[in-house]
Amino acid sequence: MSGAAWRDRIVASDADGLSRAAGLLRAGSVVAFPTETVYGLGADAFSEKAVGEIYRLKNRPTWNPLIVHVADVAAARSLAADWPDGAEELAARFWPGPLTLVVRRAPHLPGIGASNDTVAVRVPAHPVALELLKVAGLPLAAPSANRSEGISPTTAEHVVRSLPDVPMVLDGGPCSWGIESTVLDLTGDVPRLLRPGALGLRVLRDTVGPITLPGAAAEDGEARSSPGLSRRHYAPRARVVLCPDVRDVDRSGLTEPVAVLAYEGTDGTEILSADPGEYAADLYAALHRLDDAGYPTILVQEPPRTEDWLAVRDRLSRAAA
Numbered sequence: 534m535s536g537a538a539w540r541d542r543i544v545a546s547d548a549d550g551l552s553r554a555a556g557l558l559r560a561g562s563v564v565a566f567p568t569e570t571v572y573g574l575g576a577d578a579f580s581e582k583a584v585g586e587i588y589r590l591k592n593r594p595t596w597n598p599l600i601v602h603v604a605d606v607a608a609a610r611s612l613a614a615d616w617p618d619g620a621e622e623l624a625a626r627f628w629p630g631p632l633t634l635v636v637r638r639a640p641h642l643p644g645i646g647a648s649n650d651t652v653a654v655r656v657p658a659h660p661v662a663l664e665l666l667k668v669a670g671l672p673l674a675a676p677s678a679n680r681s682e683g684i685s686p687t688t689a690e691h692v693v694r695s696l697p698d699v700p701m702v703l704d705g706g707p708c709s710w711g712i713e714s715t716v717l718d719l720t721g722d723v724p725r726l727l728r729p730g731a732l733g734l735r736v737l738r739d740t741v742g743p744i745t746l747p748g749a750a751a752e753d754g755e756a757r758s759s760p761g762l763s764r765r766h767y768a769p770r771a772r773v774v775l776c777p778d779v780r781d782v783d784r785s786g787l788t789e790p791v792a793v794l795a796y797e798g799t800d801g802t803e804i805l806s807a808d809p810g811e812y813a814a815d816l817y818a819a820l821h822r823l824d825d826a827g828y829p830t831i832l833v834q835e836p837p838r839t840e841d842w843l844a845v846r847d848r849l850s851r852a853a854a
């Protein structure tokens with residue numbers, strides 16, 4: 534496909550663009566749109582055919598379920614068979630925002646992906662996403678708008694380059710958080726972290742108290758986790774190697790150029806902020822740039838082992854797996 538053809542799929546998110554996107558969604562097609570976390574590939578959550586198109590375009594395994602995006606708390610509640618107090622409190626404090634809640638699925642909503650009895654829902658904070666949800670009048674199932682296992686897109690151009698067959702991408706500029714939402718499972722007695730993400734655990738604990746972390750045994754004695762978290766994920770084409778200190782790495786035997794992804798205070802090809810939130814916002818764009826530059830190997834300076842870096846460390850270790 535020529536460069537011009539894929540660029541034509543990027544559409545300004547003005548009233549005309551939004552109404553065309555809503556028309557495609559109502560007709561059972563898919564549209565990529567900006568959220569405050571990463572760009573999503575959306576489809577009518579009630580249409581099994583449209584949702585199937587997401588899996589086909591992304592080459593996503595069917596056992597990996599999708600997050601359903603809705604315009605407000607009432608819409609989220611209507612997709613749930615049960616809306617626990619914790620969901621009400623978390624939604625009141627953090628929605629619209631980068632927090633996804635897993636609750637029991639209402640029977641009238643088809644199973645999204647894996648045929649379990651739960652649904653993951655969130656109200657996104659990006660004005661274009663909210664406007665699209667309103668104009669389309671549909672709940673939108675939407676995973677990140679990239680080929681399965683690749684780096685998530687934080688610009689419209691990342692989307693068309695990863696998914697050249699996407700019918701349309703609404704352009705909302707670069708995503709402000711730049712990392713996926715935090716996913717909390719509220720179907721048990723204690724909220725359980727399924728995926729660390731944009732929203733940190735400290736603020737969540739302030740609202741709901743203790744949170745079970747992945748890896749800890751569930752009450753029924755069986756370790757449950759988010760079905761979508763395959764070990765290798767969020768990965769660039771380049772080989773990613775996490776290093777406790779990139780300066781200690783012996784590069785004498787390496788003939789190929791090596792990129793170094795570091796943070797302030799260390800040397801590197803790409804230097805990101807030493808603040809975990811700012812680092813997360815720039816991480817995927819930096820990985821995209823290093824991939825575009827053709828580096829076969831990216832050495833990554835390992836961030837501190839503190840809870841503030843949990844989501845970034847999770848994505849880096851999956852990129853390196």
Ligand code: AMP
Binds near residue numbers: 598599600635675761
């Ligand atoms: P993505 O859409 O690629 O950002 O990934 C969505 C994440 O939400 C994956 O880790 C999924 O496994 C998780 N997820 C979506 N729906 C559910 C669900 N019903 N139960 C548990 N995890 C879910």
Ligand code: MG
Binds near residue numbers: 676677685
């Ligand atoms: Mg994804």
